[in-house]
Amino acid sequence: METRNVMIVGVGGQGSLLASKLLGRLLMDAGLDVKVSEVHGMSQRGGSVVTYVRYGDKVYSPVIDKGEADIIVSFELLEAARWLEWLKPGGRVVTNIQQIDPMPVITGAAEYPEALVDKMKAEGFEVDALDCLKLAEEAGSSKAVNIVLMGRLSHYFDQSREDWMKAMEAIVPAKFIEMNKKAFELGFEA
Amino acid sequence: MKELMLGNKAFARGLYEAGCCFVSSYPGTPSTEITEEAVKYDEIYCEWAPNEKVAMEAAFGASLAGRRSFCGMKHVGLNVAADPLYTMSYTGVNGGVIIGVADDPGMHSSQNEQDSRHHAIASKVPLLEPSDSAESLEFVKIAYDLSEEYDTPVIIKMCTRVAHSQSLVEKSDRVLPERKAYEKNIPKYVMMPGNAIRRHPFVEERTRKLREWAETAPINRIEKGGKELGIITSSTCYQYVKEALGDKASVLKLGMLNPLPEKLIKDFAATVDRLVVVEELDPIIEQHCLALGLKVEGKSLFPMEGEFSQNLIRKALGVEEASGKPLDEKIPVRPPVMCAGCPHRGLFYTLNKNKCTVLGDIGCYTLGAVAPLSAMEMTLCMGASLSAIHGFNIAGEGENEHKTVAVIGDSTFMHSGMTGLANIAYNQSNSTVIILDNSITGMTGHQQNPTTGLNIKGDPAGKIDLEALCRAMGFKRVTVVDPYDLAECDRVVKEELAADEPSVIISRRPCALLKNVKHNAPLKVNTEKCIGCKSCMRIGCPAISIKNGKAHVDNTLCVGCGVCSQLCPVGAFE
Numbered sequence: 001m002e003t004r005n006v007m008i009v010g011v012g013g014q015g016s017l018l019a020s021k022l023l024g025r026l027l028m029d030a031g032l033d034v035k036v037s038e039v040h041g042m043s044q045r046g047g048s049v050v051t052y053v054r055y056g057d058k059v060y061s062p063v064i065d066k067g068e069a070d071i072i073v074s075f076e077l078l079e080a081a082r083w084l085e086w087l088k089p090g091g092r093v094v095t096n097i098q099q100i101d102p103m104p105v106i107t108g109a110a111e112y113p114e115a116l117v118d119k120m121k122a123e124g125f126e127v128d129a130l131d132c133l134k135l136a137e138e139a140g141s142s143k144a145v146n147i148v149l150m151g152r153l154s155h156y157f158d159q160s161r162e163d164w165m166k167a168m169e170a171i172v173p174a175k176f177i178e179m180n181k182k183a184f185e186l187g188f189e190a
Numbered sequence: 191m192k193e194l195m196l197g198n199k200a201f202a203r204g205l206y207e208a209g210c211c212f213v214s215s216y217p218g219t220p221s222t223e224i225t226e227e228a229v230k231y232d233e234i235y236c237e238w239a240p241n242e243k244v245a246m247e248a249a250f251g252a253s254l255a256g257r258r259s260f261c262g263m264k265h266v267g268l269n270v271a272a273d274p275l276y277t278m279s280y281t282g283v284n285g286g287v288i289i290g291v292a293d294d295p296g297m298h299s300s301q302n303e304q305d306s307r308h309h310a311i312a313s314k315v316p317l318l319e320p321s322d323s324a325e326s327l328e329f330v331k332i333a334y335d336l337s338e339e340y341d342t343p344v345i346i347k348m349c350t351r352v353a354h355s356q357s358l359v360e361k362s363d364r365v366l367p368e369r370k371a372y373e374k375n376i377p378k379y380v381m382m383p384g385n386a387i388r389r390h391p392f393v394e395e396r397t398r399k400l401r402e403w404a405e406t407a408p409i410n411r412i413e414k415g416g417k418e419l420g421i422i423t424s425s426t427c428y429q430y431v432k433e434a435l436g437d438k439a440s441v442l443k444l445g446m447l448n449p450l451p452e453k454l455i456k457d458f459a460a461t462v463d464r465l466v467v468v469e470e471l472d473p474i475i476e477q478h479c480l481a482l483g484l485k486v487e488g489k490s491l492f493p494m495e496g497e498f499s500q501n502l503i504r505k506a507l508g509v510e511e512a513s514g515k516p517l518d519e520k521i522p523v524r525p526p527v528m529c530a531g532c533p534h535r536g537l538f539y540t541l542n543k544n545k546c547t548v549l550g551d552i553g554c555y556t557l558g559a560v561a562p563l564s565a566m567e568m569t570l571c572m573g574a575s576l577s578a579i580h581g582f583n584i585a586g587e588g589e590n591e592h593k594t595v596a597v598i599g600d601s602t603f604m605h606s607g608m609t610g611l612a613n614i615a616y617n618q619s620n621s622t623v624i625i626l627d628n629s630i631t632g633m634t635g636h637q638q639n640p641t642t643g644l645n646i647k648g649d650p651a652g653k654i655d656l657e658a659l660c661r662a663m664g665f666k667r668v669t670v671v672d673p674y675d676l677a678e679c680d681r682v683v684k685e686e687l688a689a690d691e692p693s694v695i696i697s698r699r700p701c702a703l704l705k706n707v708k709h710n711a712p713l714k715v716n717t718e719k720c721i722g723c724k725s726c727m728r729i730g731c732p733a734i735s736i737k738n739g740k741a742h743v744d745n746t747l748c749v750g751c752g753v754c755s756q757l758c759p760v761g762a763f764e
Binding site for chain 2: 034045066067091112
């Protein structure tokens, strides 16, 4: 198969690491070549963070360039908007509608743009937006936002529900597995 | 079975499989995880050293004792360790020695963008450069064999995109070579002039032999494609080239970057119409080609700065780029910030309020330079704050002292701050030094250091007493302050700046992200009381914002440190 590109974007500390781990495991188990790339360090301190996941028969570059992403998965609304240019024509955005003010907004030097989901749709982007924080809390922990998003994302993957569950069992500690399965279901059904 | 592995983790796996027994490193992004992963193997002794020079010398000692050893660091760490490197090149090794160094093109988390290949060339030490996780593992084994066969330390150069990308690797079992006996050998290991003079020709001969090895080594390989274009490349650039050009170009993929082959490159050049070198940072392969008299393009097409990508290569070589469409909207930037509850915040607020000139250092606290705290005016390299304040105060002829402070973290102080402090103690400038003791190496993701009392595994270890150390150097004024207590911070900073002798303030409070740190309940704003004066906004806390004209606390971020409530004139934080 041709290489497919998924970008996971968000704010440092939001838990994108587990999401990329889950995706990596899922795709490796499917017998595909996989590369996952992220940057650690300074950018994790509440800054804008991005993880690239690429998979296919043979993957070379670990990064995704402008105009190459099939899907952008976003933990935070502004971050979805920030990375839109990386989306392929006809690509899709799957985003949490949670808003986290960046420092320039907090200090009043800039404003958080309004109605971003509507604006993205108006410009022709395919946007799948959901309140992951609410669903995560419903599942039992605000930390499960990442798994809620993965549940939603699974609509756009060929892998079966069983494949996803198997990958989850391989990377999530046993004591959190039931909560995470519920989070996945809630995201899937949303 | 294949496993998806971070480049740095695969490197550590390579150390394990190749029978490495001793690891000494100093953390530095993007190299840190090599050592953090190596410590998970009980068969390998691992430690955090106070700095990279100590780490490299410890690894040398372990090599003398006959074991395969490793030291890891980021690119700027190799500058600190340059002294042992250049002479270890002469002594050679007993057990194999690998130096892992990670460059950071694009400066995701660094103060400069230097190219470590220069150090390899200047020190005449071989350098290998993997392009993905599988090679990171494989090259470790090759490097140990080269190290022992050619009697040399070997550098393996990582970069951010190889170190911090995951790709598939195949694991195998550990093979532990027998410990080589240590034999007294004064002409080889005592580098005084009479002996070093005899070792230098050995080094030159070794480079000649290694170049011969490079001519046919499987890690320098040709991938045949179109003959119109031939690319010489290495590391992550190889991946970008393949992504951008596929089989359109022929590629010479180099795994060994020092010494570079001559015949192999000339032969490759002869098979293609146009020769292009694709390398990040400096034109090292390109200059080598020019020295061979080849017609080659490189930096005339590609930048000296930053990371490359497939689009960058497509654009430079006239292939159609991928492109997307941005949203027509002003998107505010999201720079990194000090975390909610960061103990550095109260101290930097105090320094800003007192209009101090702040000479800074390397760590999370470098974020003290960012608005609204804006309380740092200089950051150069590890330890420079303490050395620089001394020169700044003396050459300032009285204008700078009493208002200038140097700030340095606990780990950075142990790394290379102590010698700067010794200079102040010895040559007696009237300098005010603040050690920001958050009881951990924060920026690189929580590594222990000699002041924390714990070793790399989190087990009890020796603990250096900062107050006693400063007093032993001769400082009479050593004060400890809690940075969450703004009034006390203000009093102590004013008092120590006013003093007519050198002094040390230790601002002590553990990093708020440490697991063992207990947090208070998040604060709430009583909107009846809040007058919307924004006094609380002066500390740049990511948990506080203004909603409908009143302060608002994000309870998922707030750790209840209470610094904001000390700024509120009406007691609205509850």
